[in-house]
Amino acid sequence: xxxxxxxxxxxxxxxxxxxxxxxxxxxxxxxxxxxxxxxxxxxxxxxxxxxxxxxxxxxxxxxxxxxxxxxxxxxxxxxxxxxxxxxxxxxxxxxxxxxxxxxxxxxxxxxxxxxxxxxxxxxxxxxxxxxxxxxxxxxxxxxxxxxxxxxxxxxxxxxxxxxxxxxxxxxxxxxxxxxxxxxxxxxxxxxxxxxxxxxxxxxxxxxxxxxxxxxxxxxxxxxxxxxxxxxxxxxxxxxxxxx
Amino acid sequence: xxxxxxxxxxxxxxxxxxxxxxxxxxxxxxxxxxxxxxxxxxxxxxxxxxxxxxxxxxxxxxxxxxxxxxxxxxxxxxxxxxxxxxxxxxxxxxxxxxxxxxxxxxxxxxxxxxxxxxxxxxxxxxxxxxxxxxxxxxxxxxxxxxxxxxxxxxxxxxxxxxxxxxxxxxxxxxxxxxxxxxxxxxxxxxxxxxxxxxxxxxxxxxxxxxxxxxxxxxxxxxxxxxxxxxxxxxxxxxxxxxxxxxxxxxxxxxxxxxxxxxxxxxxxxxxxxxxxxxxxxxxxxxxxxxxxxxxxxxxxxxxxxxxxxxxxxxxxxxxxxxxxxxxxxxxxxxxxxxxxxxxxxxxxxxxxxxxxxxxxxxxxxxxxxxxxxxxxxxxxxxxxxxxxxxxxxxxxxxxxxxxxxxxxxxxxxxxxxxxxxxxxxxxxxxxxxxxxxxxxx
Numbered sequence: 001x002x003x004x005x006x007x008x009x010x011x012x013x014x015x016x017x018x019x020x021x022x023x024x025x026x027x028x029x030x031x032x033x034x035x036x037x038x039x040x041x042x043x044x045x046x047x048x049x050x051x052x053x054x055x056x057x058x059x060x061x062x063x064x065x066x067x068x069x070x071x072x073x074x075x076x077x078x079x080x081x082x083x084x085x086x087x088x089x090x091x092x093x094x095x096x097x098x099x100x101x102x103x104x105x106x107x108x109x110x111x112x113x114x115x116x117x118x119x120x121x122x123x124x125x126x127x128x129x130x131x132x133x134x135x136x137x138x139x140x141x142x143x144x145x146x147x148x149x150x151x152x153x154x155x156x157x158x159x160x161x162x163x164x165x166x167x168x169x170x171x172x173x174x175x176x177x178x179x180x181x182x183x184x185x186x187x188x189x190x191x192x193x194x195x196x197x198x199x200x201x202x203x204x205x206x207x208x209x210x211x212x213x214x215x216x217x218x219x220x221x222x223x224x225x226x227x228x229x230x231x232x233x234x235x236x237x238x239x240x241x242x243x
Numbered sequence: 244x245x246x247x248x249x250x251x252x253x254x255x256x257x258x259x260x261x262x263x264x265x266x267x268x269x270x271x272x273x274x275x276x277x278x279x280x281x282x283x284x285x286x287x288x289x290x291x292x293x294x295x296x297x298x299x300x301x302x303x304x305x306x307x308x309x310x311x312x313x314x315x316x317x318x319x320x321x322x323x324x325x326x327x328x329x330x331x332x333x334x335x336x337x338x339x340x341x342x343x344x345x346x347x348x349x350x351x352x353x354x355x356x357x358x359x360x361x362x363x364x365x366x367x368x369x370x371x372x373x374x375x376x377x378x379x380x381x382x383x384x385x386x387x388x389x390x391x392x393x394x395x396x397x398x399x400x401x402x403x404x405x406x407x408x409x410x411x412x413x414x415x416x417x418x419x420x421x422x423x424x425x426x427x428x429x430x431x432x433x434x435x436x437x438x439x440x441x442x443x444x445x446x447x448x449x450x451x452x453x454x455x456x457x458x459x460x461x462x463x464x465x466x467x468x469x470x471x472x473x474x475x476x477x478x479x480x481x482x483x484x485x486x487x488x489x490x491x492x493x494x495x496x497x498x499x500x501x502x503x504x505x506x507x508x509x510x511x512x513x514x515x516x517x518x519x520x521x522x523x524x525x526x527x528x529x530x531x532x533x534x535x536x537x538x539x540x541x542x543x544x545x546x547x548x549x550x551x552x553x554x555x556x557x558x559x560x561x562x563x564x565x566x567x568x569x570x571x572x573x574x575x576x577x578x579x580x581x582x583x584x585x586x587x588x589x590x591x592x593x594x595x596x597x598x599x600x601x602x603x604x605x606x607x608x609x610x611x612x613x614x615x616x617x618x619x620x621x622x623x624x625x626x627x628x629x630x631x632x633x634x635x636x637x638x639x640x641x642x643x644x645x646x647x648x649x650x651x652x653x654x655x656x657x658x659x660x661x662x663x664x665x666x667x668x669x670x671x672x673x674x675x676x677x678x679x680x681x682x683x684x
Contacts, residue, residue, distance in 0.1 A: 145376070148390055
């Protein structure tokens, strides 16, 4: 892929700038991943102190967003990048917004976890949340991997996972409604659980967005609000004649 | 020498022969010179042809056999063939060694990643790919921190020293990885990755066992001490029973102390996070410690040397237990005529130091490195008698570790020992001097 080659600039400083800002985005992604893992652990194991500590990580994430944003503006102003470099910067500006939102949702889960920790735990010990959490964490991880490798195929594969997340979300939703109808005393807990699950579903959406930016960065195609099958077909037909 | 002489003679004789044949033919044709020129021309053409063949063969030497020519050209060709064969042999041997080396590295059970000066991946083996989720050749040239994004790993990579490996725990799936960086020539670095899930699990099990066992021991002990106290408070108790009962009570108290220390330690072990940052008034703490000592029978003198009112940022109960353990040790090993000095001072670089100096018997140098080991005793008989659990310094070390602090022990046998706790500047808060005279005088 010609876009993977970031070292083609005559100006070495420009290369370094691009490489550094990319590394910063991925480092922010690393913090977000750790934050998400922490908030999920606190939810599943009922560790309220851990849940509250997530808020501190979210502050770091917010700080990094501002910092990377400034860096991108500086590059746009001083280097006037074109073509794939411009796409990289645009994709980065969008990616960090989604990463920051993932951080916010993670913080929300941590807050709910510290509230749920004092309530009675259900018999299945939030098994389905654990399952959904695993899928969503994997999505975030794979999306960032695709960003690091500029791997459009991997991004497409990951974006497709969003459908599984939606299905799981629906299933937990129905289950919560059943619990609430069976025993109204669980309504309070079930509502909090539903908020947490809702946050996880949103995180899945943000991860999908990041995948879309990766595809935009590599192919220069905006695939938002397009069916994934069409995107796949389109990319394949583009690849077809000149393999 | 003879070989080359013979070759030269052979060449010369050949040339003479050709020349003679040319002259003979020239004489027969009537012109000597035409014959000579013709013969020389034929000889030259022959040499050129041979040269052409040699060149042709060298160009395609891997596909064709060497040309079969007699004479000097044959010698030259066979020499070239020999050189060529030797070179190929060495090359193959070198390749073989290289292949074996890379095969053995690839077969290592631990993951190995080679990083260049920019932390880009140059090479990795199969286990590294499995443990870190690296893929194929495409990942070479990427920065390792772009793919292994854990913030702790990033900090570790950016740090200059790698004496201790970094252990990271992942929750999904539950795997613990140990990372170790080994720098070598030209800023290149070797990243070793090992799966230590089993060790971490065993360590957790051991900790849980100690914690549970101590907890289980505590309740029966409470019953025993309670009944002993009740019995001893009875004035009608026969004298011959009283003394053994008192001994039983002493031992039960000692056991209680050990169990409490064990519980403290296992709590500290389980607490992997950095200690809290509450403000601790060390000056007030020193006063309390001093009062405690003065309340004991047969205590040595206690001197306070407060040089700063700086507050310590830490976990107060932990700090108190660490400091009182140090003071306890000092009291145990100092005679009534001795002096214990508690000192709290700021160092020039912003760090702060709490030290306990005694004028006791001191510790022989060979014991110093092992002092903080659990249940290590310098003088087995004596410290049991004094009621120590053997866990005091282990607790001190653990508490200090959570505060990023270190302990230093200076001791001269016969003259006394000094235990100093060194707290880093980030754990110290300077406050305005509130009072100038030492408190609680």
